[in-house]
Amino acid sequence: MVAGIVPAVILVLRLLRDDLGANPAETLEHSTGFTAIWLLLGSLTATPLRTLTGVAAFTQLRKPLGLWAFAYAVMHIGCYLVFDQSLLWGEILGDIIKRPYITVGFAAFLILLILALTSPGWVVRKLGGRRWKLIHRSVYVAAVLAFFHFLWLVKLDTTRPMLVGITLLVLLVLRVRWITAPFRSAPVIPSNP
Ligand code: HEM
Numbered sequence: 001m002v003a004g005i006v007p008a009v010i011l012v013l014r015l016l017r018d019d020l021g022a023n024p025a026e027t028l029e030h031s032t033g034f035t036a037i038w039l040l041l042g043s044l045t046a047t048p049l050r051t052l053t054g055v056a057a058f059t060q061l062r063k064p065l066g067l068w069a070f071a072y073a074v075m076h077i078g079c080y081l082v083f084d085q086s087l088l089w090g091e092i093l094g095d096i097i098k099r100p101y102i103t104v105g106f107a108a109f110l111i112l113l114i115l116a117l118t119s120p121g122w123v124v125r126k127l128g129g130r131r132w133k134l135i136h137r138s139v140y141v142a143a144v145l146a147f148f149h150f151l152w153l154v155k156l157d158t159t160r161p162m163l164v165g166i167t168l169l170v171l172l173v174l175r176v177r178w179i180t181a182p183f184r185s186a187p188v189i190p191s192n193p
Contacts, residue, residue, distance in 0.1 A: 004068030004071065032072045033072075041143065043066040044168075046059055047062065052174075057189075105146070118136070
């Protein structure tokens with residue numbers, strides 16, 4: 001909750017103090033995109049943290065952080081649609097088709113949208129655990145696409161997207177069963193003892 005609200009509060013405060021720099025629209029677009037990608041990575045740390053520590057409560061972070069990531073992605077795309085494209089749908093479609101970084105960003109967003117729509121409890125029950133799990137594994141595809149979106153849009157200094165890429169790689173490696181096998185034997189500490 002805090003991780004999701006704090007970046008928005010900071011942005012609103014900066015907006016009210018007229019402190020968003022020379023190009024406030026660009027600052028809003030960049031900050032919301034940057035927050036979305038890190039919240040997405042945050043949601044992906046939940047399972048490895050549970051595996052490595054045996055604390056089941058970490059799993060409870062996955063859904064809220066994922067939904068917050070989606071919320072920031074919506075704000076981010078909202079900035080793009082309104083500020084960059086003035087809601088000119090032909091231009092937007094052209095961008096999605098012709099600019100690879102927009103194409104992968106759009107694909108990442110579609111996956112996040114599907115994951116958000118299938119996150120309420122009643123949808124999970126309707127889909128069944130196995131199907132739901134299969135669908136929700138695509139969060140890793142969304143994160144990889146978001147990484148390429150970030151990497152391809154940066155023109156000079158790739159430090160920030162590379163940091164995202166390295167974090168994502170570590171998180172993917174930690175999902176490999178045999179790598180975390182020694183930790184899996186540790187007892188899981190339930191969230192509600
Ligand atoms: C339809 C989908 C999307 C569109 C049209 C879009 C568009 C954009 C645009 C126009 C920029 C600024 C590019 C520049 O100034 O050169 C940007 C930056 C960025 N976007 Fe997206 N984006 C989309 C989806 C996403 C998603 C799903 C994520 C993350 C989950 C994301 C994360 C980022 C990041 C991290 C940046 C760079 C921010 C920075 O420089 O600090 N975007 N995006």
